[in-house]
Amino acid sequence: MTAQSSPVIVAAARTPIGSTGHSLARLQVEKLAAPVLRELSDRVAPLGIPDDVVLGNCMGPGGNVARLSALAAGLGEAVPGLSVDRQCASGLAAIDVAAQAVRAGSELVLAGGVESASTAPWRFWPPASPEAEPVRYQRARFAPSAEDDLEMGLANDLFAAEAQVSRERQDAYAARSHALAVEARDAGTYDDEIVALGAVTRDDRPRSGLTTQRLGRLPAAFRPGGTVTAGNSCGISDGAAAVAVVGAAAQERLGVPGLRILGTATSGVAPSRPGRGLVPATRLALKRAELDLDQIDVIEFNEAFAGQVLACCDELDLDPARVCRQGGALALGHPWGASGAVLAVRLFSQLVTQGAGRYGLAAIAAGGGMGVAMVVEAC
Known part of the structure; x- marks a missing residue:
């Protein structure tokens, strides 16, 4: 692929990342994604409205989260949306979809991902019999067989x-x-990439003074004698992130640096x-x-x-x-x-x-x- 035909990321932004149940817990997915999409749209305003919005999402309310977020962002009724689910890789997969669209002729696609674990709806499996109670749905299966479908x-x-x-x-x-x-x-290293959500301007989770010795006192979380703990695992979180993907000609029109x-x-x-x-x-x-x-x-x-x-x-x-x-x-x-x-x-x-x-x-x-x-x- 020649450099001239390669898609280019010309703008990138994210919300602060909130620990589930904390700073962003009351914001549903579109209220997380919309401010990021608006910010990116403003940064590339000379290109006009996006050809599409592509967003990854795993556990949200269902429906087309990308279209919902594009409308909530005020991008206009003419801007469609595509939601992508490749589980934890959904956000990066969405950017790949955007890159393919640009290669196929789109001028501008906004792409990324959004998740609100805090507001994800509760779901239930139907009862096994008329006398039985419904069972809460915890997660989708990752594989057909139980031996492969591990937490x-x-x-x-x-x-x-x-x-x-x-x-x-x-x-x-x-x-x-x-x-x-x-x-x-x-x-202040993160400041330029973060779009504030009201009074929330920084990530919830990073902790100072968290030493190897303190982490070493935590018990195994998933199996007896295991080595994975709550301290050396990531936290379940809420947040959104997206980029603006364009072709080389559009980048030249904007006159900005980017990532090919x-x-x-x-x-x-x-x-x-x-x-x-x-x-x-x-x-x-x-x-x-x-x-x-x-x-x-x-x-x-x-x-x-x-x-x-x-x-x-x-x-x-x-x-x-x-x-x-x-x-x-x-x-x-x-x-x-x-x-x-x-x-x-x-x-x-x-x-x-x-x-x-x-x-x-x-x-x-x-x-x-x-x-x-x-x-x-x-x-």
Whole structure:
């Protein structure tokens, strides 16, 4: 693919990320996504209305969340919407869909993801018999067989054990994520990417003084003798993130820097080990971009579990110190459908706003055993 035909991200924004039940708990999905979409639309106003809005979402109210959010943002009745569900990778998958649309001729697509775990409706399975009570629906199945359909925590605890990632490494990595996020937050590093929601202007979750020793006192959360705890796992969260994707001609009209999308990939792995999904996706995206990991300046992996990230780094022969150098989801939180888009926003902030290098990689694993990755170049 020539540089002239490659889609370009020319604007990126996100809400603060709120821990479930806390600062953003009263805002439904469209009230999270709409301010971000409005902000992006304003930044690229010379291009007119978007050709489409594509948003990832996992556990929201159903219906077409992207269309609902586009209308709530005041983008106009002529702007359609497409909702994407690739579980935790939905936000990054939505950006990939937008990139494909731009390659096919669209001038401007707004894409990302949104999740409000706090306001997700309760659902119930029908009663098994007239005398029985309905049973609350907790989550969709990730795989047809029970042996593959594991809870995420258990699956990633087993993954970490098989990869021989110690509890000590996991706790140290989690403490690092919080320390880096607190440092970035307090230095105003996140300010340019965050769209305030009323009085909420910063992320809920990052904690100062969270040491490896403090984390080491927490019990295993998912199995006896396990190494995954509440402290070295991400938090369930609310939030939205999106980017504006355009073609090269539109970027030239705007006269702004951006991130050229060089390669994307989606891969599948064993559904019982979903956290590994970002490994083959990363390899394939790099291959398509004709780059290797040594050439990448900024790497953003979704930190669902410290053990999962470390196991993936070990398999990729990647120094974990190169990953999420301004904090990741262990500290910021994991708003499922939005998390992949948060990674893209973080790449934009570092490579474009802060000038931290030339090439970037975002990658995320997803329930069901999948991974999505994207390689970009500052341009």
